[in-house]
Amino acid sequence: MHFIELVISSFAMLFNPVTLAYVIAGFLIGTVFSAIPGLTATLALALLLPLTYSLDVTTALMACASIYMAGMCGGSITATTINIPGAPSSMMTALDGYPMQQRGEGALALGHASFGSMVGGGLGAVLLIVLAPFIAELSLLVKTTGKFSLLAFAMIVIVIAQRGNMIKAAMAACIGLMLATVGLDAMVPVTRFTFGLSDLTAGLELMPVIIGTFAISEIMIQAGSLKDSNAVASAMSRVKAIRRRDFLPSFSSIRKIGVGCYLKSSLIGYFVGTLPGAGGSMGSFLAYVETVRTSKEPKSFGKGNPQGIAASESANNAVCGGALVPMLTFGIPGDPITAIMLGVLVINGIQPGPQLMAEQAGLIAPMLASLLFSAIVLIPLTLFLLGPYFIKIVSIRKDVLYGAIALLAVVGSYVATYSGFQMIMTLVMGVLAYYLRKNNFPVITLLLGFILGPNLEEFLRRSLTLSNGNPATFFTNLDSLFFVLLTAVFVYFLVIRKPLKSPVAAPQG
Amino acid sequence: MLQKKESNGKILFHLFLLVVSGGYLLTAFSLGAPVVDAQLRPSFFPILIGLLAVAFSAVLLSREIREGKESRPSANQAAASGDRLSYMIIGATALYILLFSLIGYVISSVLYVFAIMLIFSNRDKWLQKLAISIVIVGLGYLVFEQIFGVRLPALWE
Numbered sequence: 001m002h003f004i005e006l007v008i009s010s011f012a013m014l015f016n017p018v019t020l021a022y023v024i025a026g027f028l029i030g031t032v033f034s035a036i037p038g039l040t041a042t043l044a045l046a047l048l049l050p051l052t053y054s055l056d057v058t059t060a061l062m063a064c065a066s067i068y069m070a071g072m073c074g075g076s077i078t079a080t081t082i083n084i085p086g087a088p089s090s091m092m093t094a095l096d097g098y099p100m101q102q103r104g105e106g107a108l109a110l111g112h113a114s115f116g117s118m119v120g121g122g123l124g125a126v127l128l129i130v131l132a133p134f135i136a137e138l139s140l141l142v143k144t145t146g147k148f149s150l151l152a153f154a155m156i157v158i159v160i161a162q163r164g165n166m167i168k169a170a171m172a173a174c175i176g177l178m179l180a181t182v183g184l185d186a187m188v189p190v191t192r193f194t195f196g197l198s199d200l201t202a203g204l205e206l207m208p209v210i211i212g213t214f215a216i217s218e219i220m221i222q223a224g225s226l227k228d229s230n231a232v233a234s235a236m237s238r239v240k241a242i243r244r245r246d247f248l249p250s251f252s253s254i255r256k257i258g259v260g261c262y263l264k265s266s267l268i269g270y271f272v273g274t275l276p277g278a279g280g281s282m283g284s285f286l287a288y289v290e291t292v293r294t295s296k297e298p299k300s301f302g303k304g305n306p307q308g309i310a311a312s313e314s315a316n317n318a319v320c321g322g323a324l325v326p327m328l329t330f331g332i333p334g335d336p337i338t339a340i341m342l343g344v345l346v347i348n349g350i351q352p353g354p355q356l357m358a359e360q361a362g363l364i365a366p367m368l369a370s371l372l373f374s375a376i377v378l379i380p381l382t383l384f385l386l387g388p389y390f391i392k393i394v395s396i397r398k399d400v401l402y403g404a405i406a407l408l409a410v411v412g413s414y415v416a417t418y419s420g421f422q423m424i425m426t427l428v429m430g431v432l433a434y435y436l437r438k439n440n441f442p443v444i445t446l447l448l449g450f451i452l453g454p455n456l457e458e459f460l461r462r463s464l465t466l467s468n469g470n471p472a473t474f475f476t477n478l479d480s481l482f483f484v485l486l487t488a489v490f491v492y493f494l495v496i497r498k499p500l501k502s503p504v505a506a507p508q509g
Numbered sequence: 510m511l512q513k514k515e516s517n518g519k520i521l522f523h524l525f526l527l528v529v530s531g532g533y534l535l536t537a538f539s540l541g542a543p544v545v546d547a548q549l550r551p552s553f554f555p556i557l558i559g560l561l562a563v564a565f566s567a568v569l570l571s572r573e574i575r576e577g578k579e580s581r582p583s584a585n586q587a588a589a590s591g592d593r594l595s596y597m598i599i600g601a602t603a604l605y606i607l608l609f610s611l612i613g614y615v616i617s618s619v620l621y622v623f624a625i626m627l628i629f630s631n632r633d634k635w636l637q638k639l640a641i642s643i644v645i646v647g648l649g650y651l652v653f654e655q656i657f658g659v660r661l662p663a664l665w666e
Contacts, residue, residue: 054657174562185551220598224591399629403622404645415659423606457554469547
């Protein structure tokens with residue numbers, strides 16, 4: 001109850017013009033980056049990460065929350081207008097959004113997407129605010145062996161969530177774990193894998209790993225697919241102008257979609273978000289499938305049914321609230337954005353984990369207030385004010401865009417330590433991530449391996465030390481056994497059982 | 510020819526992963542015994558990860574070699590040209606990092622942004638692109654040095 005009051009009182013921080021400016025700027029940057037195919041909110045956050053060094057950490061986290069929320073709904077702009085989802089989480093939105101655009105109802109489709117995002121994002125944030133303190137209290141019951149099993153569970157689920165690509169995902173996770181072992185050992189004063197380089201004694205910095213993996217590699221990937229970018233630009237030029245009044249969905253159409261659809265999709269999105277590695281695309285996919293399954297007119301989906309848009313967008317925005325649950329309560333990021341948000345905490349010397357909600361409630365509450373504010377105020381406001389200009393904004397010249405991104409990325413990596421070595425590491429990580437991505441390795445598992453690696457090793461060693469090297473300790477301690485069984489359940493559902501199939505064809509693009 | 514080149518590139522990358530994993534594992538072994546008196550030592554976790562990495566990379570390499578023998582229609586001239594542009598980004602960034610501390614933020618950044626803009630477009634209207642590069646670098650200076658108080662290297666300190 002105390003935490004909920006703290007969140008409510010944190011809304012007052014939004015009356016501070018500087019804080020509000022950062023939250024709004026974050027939201028706009030997140031919207032633009034997620035709307036442009038090829039760019040993502042993750043990239044936006046990676047580029048802005050160095051700037052958080054100079055920002056007050058509370059403001060930085062509030063801006064991160066608004067970028068996150070914007071990143072989940074911005075992708076629907078190009079998904080609807082040109083049938084190319086700006087972000088993977090809007091893939092299902094394209095199925096019904098683009099047919100509506102072809103019928104001349106593109107603005108209305110964006111209005112439905114925005115309304116769905118507002119409801120889903122708002123509900124997800126409220127659930128997070130209400131449930132997170134209880135989960136945080138439960139997380140205090142998890143002891144050393146349980147913590148190892150929980151981290152192992154998170155790593156395994158992230159890997160097996162990359163269906164059809166599991167060995168590559170596991171290999172990428174191993175690379176992340178290998179990078180995490182560089183530097184001074186946490187328990188014994190021994191350096192590992194530094195090869196005589198004193199710059200590596202403290203280990204690899206998080207900043208070059210994030211910027212290299214998500215920014216530098218992205219620039220290289222985009223340079224390699226210039227033809228696709230030109231195709232997007234030419235498709236954009238064919239989109240007709242959108243009028244502001246067309247955005248507003250009628251009350252009857254919202255009633256036809258039904259409160260149940262919004263609620264159910266938001267809940268699906270929220271719970272999918274709590275799973276490591278699942279993310280917005282899985283949330284919107286499952287909500288869409290469920291909506292089609294329970295609909296009286298299943299054949300109308302994929303042909304411009306606003307219910308499909310509402311289900312997909314409610315779910316992917318509700319994922320934001322869900323994904324922050326493991327990050328805030330256990331220090332386990334479920335996706336790249338929460339991983340970077342975790343990075344903001346680490347950079348500022350704040351230890352994520354079960355104690356975070358208790359010890360840093362004053363820091364976390366404003367972030368959740370910003371998340372809720374972004375969902376219920378900034379999503380509809382941005383659509384209404386900037387909607388008619390969306391197409392122009394996302395049609396920005398690629399050479400100018402990537403010139404600016406490259407500068408921000410490389411100089412940003414220098415900002416952390418004023419060191420040329422970190423810039424070199426950023427390039428090295430960028431080249432590694434480029435080749436991994438080119439060969440279809442999911443780099444999210446690399447990042448999570450790098451972030452979770454030190455704790456995974458520490459809890460493994462502590463657990464086995466406490467049990468005199470007996471690995472049975474992971475099955476005899478109840479908290480650990482719970483996560484071992486949970487891992488088995490997930491392996492069954494994600495590896496052994498056949499996957500769900502989309503009820504309608506995937507969007508072309 | 511291009512198909513074969515792409516396939517060889519993929520095999521080479523997977524071979525690189527195997528070699529790196531093997532090198533990591535050998536270095537991990539050199540850190541000492543993994544368990545001493547039922548206590549896990551600093552080499553235990555790296556050995557475990559190294560073994561997994563070697564196993565995964567070996568499976569992926571063998572799979573890549575097997576698939577490389579079958580024909581793949583994905584490679585084309587555009588992919589080769591895309592790769593060239595990506596390598597140019599690597600080269601430009603490496604040069605920028607070298608020049609950044611030598612000649613300072615302003616000149617090196619203008620050259621870098623200009624180079625990236627040329628890579629992402631063509632060589633026409635280069636004066637306009639140079640002007641845009643100067644504006645971007647100026648804005649970058651404003652953001653980093655003036656707003657966020659970051660000290661950027663200058664030609665003359």
